[in-house]
Amino acid sequence: MTTAKTWLCVGWLLLALLAACSAPAATPTVPTQVAVVPTVAPTQLPAPPTAAPTAAPTPRPPTAVPPTAVPPTVAPTAQAQAKDDPRTAQLQRLRKLLQDQNFALEMAQTLDAAYYKGQNQPVPPFLKPEEETATAPKSVKEEKIAINLAGFYAVESGLGVISERTKEMPMDILDSIAKGTRSKEDMLLIARFANATWKAGQPFRALNRITRDNFRPAALLSQDDLQKDFDQIRAAADKLLEAMKRP
Numbered sequence: 001m002t003t004a005k006t007w008l009c010v011g012w013l014l015l016a017l018l019a020a021c022s023a024p025a026a027t028p029t030v031p032t033q034v035a036v037v038p039t040v041a042p043t044q045l046p047a048p049p050t051a052a053p054t055a056a057p058t059p060r061p062p063t064a065v066p067p068t069a070v071p072p073t074v075a076p077t078a079q080a081q082a083k084d085d086p087r088t089a090q091l092q093r094l095r096k097l098l099q100d101q102n103f104a105l106e107m108a109q110t111l112d113a114a115y116y117k118g119q120n121q122p123v124p125p126f127l128k129p130e131e132e133t134a135t136a137p138k139s140v141k142e143e144k145i146a147i148n149l150a151g152f153y154a155v156e157s158g159l160g161v162i163s164e165r166t167k168e169m170p171m172d173i174l175d176s177i178a179k180g181t182r183s184k185e186d187m188l189l190i191a192r193f194a195n196a197t198w199k200a201g202q203p204f205r206a207l208n209r210i211t212r213d214n215f216r217p218a219a220l221l222s223q224d225d226l227q228k229d230f231d232q233i234r235a236a237a238d239k240l241l242e243a244m245k246r247p
Helices: 004-023 078-084 087-099 101-118 141-146 150-164 170-179 184-205 207-211 223-244
Strands: none
Touching: 078 170, 101 207, 101 223, 141 184, 150 170, 150 184, 170 223, 184 207, 184 223
16 A cells, blocks of 8 residues: 555656656746947037137228318309399499489489470570589588488478378378388388488589499488488478477
C-alpha cells in the first residue's frame, strides 16, 4: 500500500517535471528603454554684421544770398498821374495857365475888350504908354480890407444860387451855414466862390502872386485848404445873419 502511494507521487513528480521541460523558456522581460533624443538647441543663424552707423553729414552753413534791393516807393508825379487820368491832366494844364503871368495879361486884354464890345463901344488900348510903369499906391487899411472879404462875397454869391434853386429864405440858408448843418454839396459850392474871389484879389496885391503853389484850380485844393475856406464861410454867414437881424 505504501509502495503504491510512493510510486504515485513519483509519477506526478515526473509529469510535472516533463511539463516544465516542454514549456518554452520564458524570455526575460527587459525594460524597454526609449532612446532619449538629446534636445538640440535651435540653430541660431549668425546675426548679420551690424553696419557701422553712417556719420551724419556736417551741415554746411547756408549760402548767404544778398537781399534783393526793394526799390523805394516813389509817389507818382503829376506827369505820371496825368497819363493815367485825363481829368487830372487837364487840371494840371489849367494850373499852369493860372500861374502864367503872360497868359494872365492875354486873358485880361481879352476880357477888357469883351466889356467894351458888349457895350457897343470902340475898344481902347489895354494900356497907354505911360501906364506901363505907373504905380497906384493904396493904403494898408484898404489892402487889409480887400484881402479879407473873399469869404463874405462867397457867401453872398452862394446864397443867391442856393435860394434860387431851393426857394429857401436867405436868412434860413445863412442860419444853416452858420450852424454847420448845410449839406456838403452846398458848402463846397460856396467854397468855390470863396476861392474865386480870393484869386481875383491876388493880382491887385502883386501879379507875381499868381505863380505861387496855392494859386491852383479849386478842384486841386487840399482838405486843409478847404477847411480854412469852410471856417471863414461859417464866420461870414454868422456875421451877416446877425447884421440882417438888426433893426
